[in-house]
Amino acid sequence: MKGLKTDFDAIVVGSGPGGATVAKDLTLKGKKVLILEWGDNDPKKGTFFSTVPRAFIPGKSVVMTKQALPVVRAITTGGSSVIFCGTAFAPPIDMFKSYGVDISVEAEEMKADVPMAPLPDELMNAGPRAFYESAGDLGYDVHKLNKFIYPSKCKTKCQLCMYGCPYGAKWDARHFVNQALENGARIITHAKVERVLIENKKAVGVEYKHNKEIYRAYAPKIIVAAGGIGSPLILRQSGIRSAGYDFFFDPLVFVYGKIKGLGNGKAIPMSSGVHFEEDGIVMTDFNLPRMMKIGFDLEILKLKQAFEYADVLPIMIKVKDELAGEVTNNGWVKKNLTKADKQKLDKGSEHAKRILINAGATDIYRSWKVAAHPGGTVKIGELLDTNLKTKFDNLYVCDCSVMPQEWGLPPTTSIIALGKRLAKHLLAADQVTQKKDPAVVAAEQTPIEESMEAPLATAVN
């Protein structure tokens, strides 16, 4: 075993929206941060084949439930935001407040950090326009959605958001990681954290695998941000056994229709949508990259449809599923959709069908189910206090796993706001520590120094 003897102020595990936000905001205030990331940090090429190793490896980035429902995430620097659709739904401020967590200030402040506005009309291709107009025509409360997109860099008739935007047009958490690195943070990629080191009920460091060797790194603050599946596994290995139960994953389906003459099937997904808040259903346009559509069609043996693309209008139905299930110790998910979850998917699909028929679509069919927002596995109010601290001092969690209840929305704005709030809390707590009697501080830090391993790690990217 090798040790990484350092003077880091904090170790951030995982570099998705949660981890990247905390790392950026801490380094902005001069803190020294080590980011440990399981995935790569190779350039985004915007191709299907470069996305496969990040997002389509069974047992790693895709895990299947017993009902054959795939749950997808990306294992790479920037986390799932590298392949996300860049839709920025406003955080449910009142819901968080009801758990004692006020992110209203941070939700405003983040607007200075990320682009968040609807796409200009010229970036809405024929499919999304047809959805928007047909839904409006039928009286649905359809709105253009805010996007994490810099319009000046974005391309019309493009569908590469989910392959990792190669133009820098879609914001993803790598933007924050890069800012953190510019501010002096250090990242070790291909570093899979296995557990947090706890001494005297305090977190003092982490143990991780890198190039088949086990390393230890130490810092006075540990922030686990390995996502809805990754974080509970690390916590369980660290003595928080009840992490990873009763979670959501926001199941979704696509409903497709063929509209003669619609033209080019390439379009930025989720330009506009309808939120049926009381029903827990979100409905949006959703042009998929061609290879992904082929995959979804072949899954349900729609062989003819698999090769139809240009004239197809896909609509996504995403629902707020009931909390249930378990993340298994090997990182798979055990969770069955309930009757109520299935009814929501059916109800949403009926809305989509109406919109397609009204738009003149024929050959309407529905995809198999998939899920892309695993969360609620380390809930605020159960395993975390309102400052996202675990039962162990110095150990925090900040990612989609902290959501305190059922979800059903694109979560990234909320995760960023929580990350900003946590960074402020850590900085404020640090100031209090600095004002303490130096003898007390020294005594508190002794066990950490004593437990450091030698020799120093050298294999750092």
Ligand SMILES: Cc1cc2nc3c(=O)[nH]c(=O)nc-3n(C[C@H](O)[C@H](O)[C@H](O)COP(=O)(O)OP(=O)(O)OC[C@H]3O[C@@H](n4cnc5c(N)ncnc54)[C@H](O)[C@@H]3O)c2cc1C
């Ligand atoms: C296809 C798709 C489309 C989506 N579209 C949207 C959208 O339009 N809008 C929206 O708001 N959300 C969207 N989401 C969801 C959004 O991307 C995620 O909710 C968000 O990225 C979660 O952030 P996170 O910080 O919780 O975790 P993640 O993004 O999952 O990041 C976790 C990080 O931890 C790393 N990691 C995991 N385990 C370990 C370990 N043991 N050691 C070290 N590192 C580890 C991972 O590699 C990853 O980098 C989408 C998701 C997908 C898959």
